[in-house]
Amino acid sequence: MLVDVQVADEGEWTIISVVGELDLAVAPRIRHAVAQTLGPARLAAGPPRVVLDLGSVHFIDSTGLGIVLGALRRVRVAGGVLRVVVVEPQLTDLFTLLELDTIFELHASVDAATSAALVGDSASAADRDPRHG
Amino acid sequence: MAEVQLEIPARVDYLVLARQVVAAAAAIEPRFRDERIDDLRVAVSEATTNAIEAHADLSSDERILIRCNLGDDHIEVQVLDSAGGFDPDEVVAAPDAEAADRLEWERGLGLPLMRTLADETDIRFTDGGTAVRLVVYTPHHVRSEPS
Numbered sequence: 001m002l003v004d005v006q007v008a009d010e011g012e013w014t015i016i017s018v019v020g021e022l023d024l025a026v027a028p029r030i031r032h033a034v035a036q037t038l039g040p041a042r043l044a045a046g047p048p049r050v051v052l053d054l055g056s057v058h059f060i061d062s063t064g065l066g067i068v069l070g071a072l073r074r075v076r077v078a079g080g081v082l083r084v085v086v087v088e089p090q091l092t093d094l095f096t097l098l099e100l101d102t103i104f105e106l107h108a109s110v111d112a113a114t115s116a117a118l119v120g121d122s123a124s125a126a127d128r129d130p131r132h133g
Numbered sequence: 134m135a136e137v138q139l140e141i142p143a144r145v146d147y148l149v150l151a152r153q154v155v156a157a158a159a160a161i162e163p164r165f166r167d168e169r170i171d172d173l174r175v176a177v178s179e180a181t182t183n184a185i186e187a188h189a190d191l192s193s194d195e196r197i198l199i200r201c202n203l204g205d206d207h208i209e210v211q212v213l214d215s216a217g218g219f220d221p222d223e224v225v226a227a228p229d230a231e232a233a234d235r236l237e238w239e240r241g242l243g244l245p246l247m248r249t250l251a252d253e254t255d256i257r258f259t260d261g262g263t264a265v266r267l268v269v270y271t272p273h274h275v276r277s278e279p280s
Contacts, residue, residue, distance in 0.1 A: 021152075024182050025145045059152070061178040062246050066239035090171045097249065098242060099229070 005029040007036055013049045013114045014042065016071075019056040022064030034071045038078050048080030051113045055087045060094060072104065083113040135161075137201040141181075143188035143214065151181045151199050151212075158201040159208050164271040172250035173208065173269050179243040180212035180265040187216030187263065207252075207270045215262035 003020035016033045020026065036042075037050055052071055054060070068084060075082040083105045086092050095101045107113035137158045141147035155177045159170045177199070184197045198213040248254045253268035 021149060023148055023178060024185065025148055059174065059178075061175050061182065062240075062242035063182055065242055070239045090175075094175070094246075098246070 003029075005033050007033050010051075010110070010114065012046075013051055015051045015053055015110060017053040017056070021059040022054065022057050022067070023059070023061050024063045027063055027067050030067045030071065034074055038074055038080075043078060048075055048078050048082075049114075050075050050080060050082045051085060051107075051110055052082060053085045053110050053113075054091060055085045055109065057086075057091060058088050060091050065094065065098065065100065068104070069100070081118065083107055083116070085110055085113055134205075135203040137203070139199045139201075140196050141199065143185050143195055143197050143216070145185055147197075148178065148181055148185065151197075152178050155199065155201055155210055158203060159269070162203060162208065162271065164273070165208070165269070166272065169269055169272075173210065173267065176247045176251045176254070176267045176269075177210055177212065179247045180210075180267065183243060183265070184212055184214035184216060184263065187214060191216055206273070207268055210267045212265040212267075213259065213262060215260075217261060 003026050004018070005026070006015075006017045008015050008017070014037045016030070016037060018026070018030065022030070034050075038048060042048060050071070052068060054068075057064075072082045085107050086095065087108065092101075092106070095104065095106060105113070105116070107116065137154065139151065139154045141151060152174045156170050156174050159165050159173055181197060181199065188195060188197075195215050198211075200211040200213070202209040202211075244256075247265070247267065251267040252270050253266070255266040257264050257266075
C-alpha cells in the first residue's frame with residue numbers, strides 16, 4: 001500500500017500532503033510532519049498557515065481523525081490556522097458523522113483552502129468551501 | 134454460511150491487510166452497497182487497532198484472529214485478541230464537538246464509531262483477551278423485534 005507524507009511551502013502556506021490510508025500505521029509520520037511545520041525556523045516567519053491535504057487519502061479511521069484533531073490543536077496553540085482538504089465521500093461522511101465538520105475548515109482542494117478568506121480563521125468554519133457547507 | 138479467517142501478527146503493518154480481507158469478503162455478497170462495506174472497513178479497523186495497541190501495551194507480539202462469517206443477509210466479523218481484555222464501559226468517550234476541550238482529545242472515537250457504523254456491535258472478555266463482534270446486514274434484511 002503506497003503511503004506518502006510530504007511537506008511543501010506554497011507562498012505563505014505550508015502544505016502537508018498525505019497519500020494513502022490514514023490509520024495507526026501512518027500516524028507517526030503525520031505527527032512528525034506537523035512538528036516539522038511548527039519548528040522554530042518556520043514559526044520565526046510568523047503564525048503558521050497550514051493546509052492538511054487529505055485529497056489523496058481514501059480511508060481514514062478514528063486514529064487518523066485523532067491525528068487531524070491533534071494537528072489542529074498544535075497549530076492553534078502556535079497561533080496559526082489549519083485547513084483540511086477532503087475529497088473522498090467516506091472521509092467527508094466521517095467528519096460529518098462525528099460533527100468534526102463543525103470544528104474544521106473543510107475544503108475541496110488546496111487552491112480553495114489557500115484562497116479562502118482568513119477572517120475568523122482560527123475560531124470557526126464559517127468561511128469553508130460551499131461544497132462542504 | 135461461508136467463513137473466512139485471517140490470522141495476523143499484532144503489528145500495525147498488518148492493519149491494512151485486515152481491512153482489505155474483510156472488505157473483499159463482504160464484496161462477495163453483491164447486495165452490500167459500497168457505503169456499507171466502507172462502514173465495515175472502518176469498524177474492523179477500529180477493532181483491530183484496539184487489539185494491536187493492547188498487545189503493544191503488553192509488549193506482546195501474539196496474533197490476532199479475524200473471522201468473517203458470510204450469511205444470507207449479513208456479514209459477521211469477529212476480531213479476537215489475547216491481550217488481557219478491557220471493559221468497554223470504562224472507556225471515557227470524547228466530549229461533544231462543541232465542548233471547549235474537544236481538541237484535547239485525540240482518542241475516544243473508536244468505540245462510538247464501531248457502534249454507529251455496524252448494525253450490531255458486541256464487545257466481551259474472553260479467556261485472556263477481547264472478542265469484538267461486528268454485524269452488518271444487507272439492505273433488505275428485516276430485523277426481528279424483541280418481544
